[in-house]
Amino acid sequence: MTKETCVACSVPLCKRDIENHHFPVPKAAGGKETVPLCRSCHNMVHRVPLNDWPQDWSAKAFYQMGREGRLFLLKALYIHALTEFERKAK
Numbered sequence: 001m002t003k004e005t006c007v008a009c010s011v012p013l014c015k016r017d018i019e020n021h022h023f024p025v026p027k028a029a030g031g032k033e034t035v036p037l038c039r040s041c042h043n044m045v046h047r048v049p050l051n052d053w054p055q056d057w058s059a060k061a062f063y064q065m066g067r068e069g070r071l072f073l074l075k076a077l078y079i080h081a082l083t084e085f086e087r088k089a090k
């Protein structure tokens with residue numbers, strides 16, 4: 001039996017512990033593809049607002065990633081910051 005692992009923290013998951021997270025497109029936006037996450041990582045994705053994300057985590061992630069990852073993070077945070085700014089301006 002092949003054990004799936006959490007795509008975020010790599011912890012091995014048995015079938016009943018797998019939480020399927022819709023990625024890269026959220027379920028609410030019509031996404032169908034999912035990735036396996038453990039409960040703790042899944043909670044973090046859904047319950048911790050991006051504005052409250054630990055800053056040292058973001059910095060650490062940034063320098064651990066390659067070019068694709070860094071550009072992706074720069075782009076995603078750029079869009080998020082602009083969206084937040086526009087939302088607050090209304």
Ligand SMILES: [Zn+2]
Nearest residue numbers: 006009038041
């Ligand atoms: Zn995890």
Ligand SMILES: [Zn+2]
Nearest residue numbers: 020021022042
């Ligand atoms: Zn999810």
